[in-house]
Amino acid sequence: xxxxxxxxxxxxxxxxxxxxxxxxxxxxxxxxxxxxxxxxxxxxxxxxxxxxxxxxxxxxxxxxxxxxxxxxxxxxxxxxxxxxxxxxxxxxxxxxxxxxxxxxxxxxxxxxxxxxxxxxxxxxxxxxxxxxxxxxxxxxxxxxxxxxxxxxxxx
Numbered sequence: 321x322x323x324x325x326x327x328x329x330x331x332x333x334x335x336x337x338x339x340x341x342x343x344x345x346x347x348x349x350x351x352x353x354x355x356x357x358x359x360x361x362x363x364x365x366x367x368x369x370x371x372x373x374x375x376x377x378x379x380x381x382x383x384x385x386x387x388x389x390x391x392x393x394x395x396x397x398x399x400x401x402x403x404x405x406x407x408x409x410x411x412x413x414x415x416x417x418x419x420x421x422x423x424x425x426x427x428x429x430x431x432x433x434x435x436x437x438x439x440x441x442x443x444x445x446x447x448x449x450x451x452x453x454x455x456x457x458x459x460x461x462x463x464x465x466x467x468x469x470x471x472x473x474x475x
Contacts, residue, residue, distance in 0.1 A: 389463040
């Protein structure tokens with residue numbers, strides 16, 4: 321939870337940067353009706369307050385051959401702290417895992433893995449994921465089509 325409230329200028333800056341993080345400070349300042357120095361000060365504050373965690377390029381996964389989105393549902397054999405920590409550490413270190421969520425319900429974790437093809441999935445499951453101790457079950461589902469993927473936040 322924020323210890324302060326965002327004003328309209330801050331919201332505008334965040335919305336614009338989500339759409340185009342490559343924008344120059346001068347253009348950003350113009351779009352939010354601030355001087356360049358005032359705009360830069362606000363952006364620095366938003367970064368210091370950790371509302372902006374970094375600026376990065378969004379790569380075109382399909383153009384790079386990564387068009388095989390797999391959702392992997394994991395059930396653990398137990399809920400011991402060491403078991404949870406080991407699994408979480410293993411998925412954090414694996415660059416193929418795009419997202420990992422600890423869940424309520426039938427499964428303990430769900431992963432979204434981005435791969436190139438079925439052989440890569442088989443290798444991932446048999447040589448990487450299944451080697452993690454205390455896995456009770458793994459269920460995989462392959463996405464047929466991405467209907468919407470939008471990492472931006474509505475603020």
